[in-house]
Amino acid sequence: MSSPDIASILENSRELDRLRKEQEEVLVEINKLHKKLQATPEVVEKPGDSSLARLKAMYIQAKDLSEREVAARVTSDAEKDEWFVVKVINFDEKTKEFEVLDEEPGDDEEGSGQKKYKLPASCIIPFPKRNDPLSTQEFPAGRNVLAVYPGTTALYKATVISTPRK
Numbered sequence: 001m002s003s004p005d006i007a008s009i010l011e012n013s014r015e016l017d018r019l020r021k022e023q024e025e026v027l028v029e030i031n032k033l034h035k036k037l038q039a040t041p042e043v044v045e046k047p048g049d050s051s052l053a054r055l056k057a058m059y060i061q062a063k064d065l066s067e068r069e070v071a072a073r074v075t076s077d078a079e080k081d082e083w084f085v086v087k088v089i090n091f092d093e094k095t096k097e098f099e100v101l102d103e104e105p106g107d108d109e110e111g112s113g114q115k116k117y118k119l120p121a122s123c124i125i126p127f128p129k130r131n132d133p134l135s136t137q138e139f140p141a142g143r144n145v146l147a148v149y150p151g152t153t154a155l156y157k158a159t160v161i162s163t164p165r166k
Contacts, residue, residue: 009121023062026058027062030055030059030062033055036051070086070088070100071083071125072102072117072125074102074119082154084154084155085154086103087101089101097120098118098120098121099118100119101116141160141163142160
């Protein structure tokens with residue numbers, strides 16, 4: 001992996017860490033507003049009250065923040081080569097490893113719930129930002145890519161057959 005790739009991943013990691021903290025703050029505010037509305041539900045019926053609009057805006061912001069994900073190769077066995085969609089939780093400056101969270105481990109995993117991994121930068125691929133067309137790229141026919149199985153967080157190796165029509 002080249003230095004620009006590592007620098008890009010590190011920058012994305014810092015951004016994800018900032019977004020995680022921002023998301024936690026938004027969730028705290030959502031919970032505060034819920035408690036206020038449960039204690040005094042009549043407040044929303046008063047003219048000029050914007051509690052519900054604020055709550056909706058906070059939910060939209062929390063959803064946007066939660067959609068910042070990366071692809072991670074979680075196996076060291078080159079034969080198996082399993083990739084998943086994960087969220088970056090932390091980056092350890094000393095070990096240069098990313099701590100990532102697979103929020104939906106597969107059925108074959110022992111136990112249920114979320115699974116954490118510590119992975120080197122060579123096992124991480126950042127996704128382009130969803131709402132930024134400049135950060136996405138078109139892959140030419142014949143290019144090897146990773147694609148996501150529908151309805152899962154599992155990725156598989158695929159080859160582009162054709163590019164999208166304009």
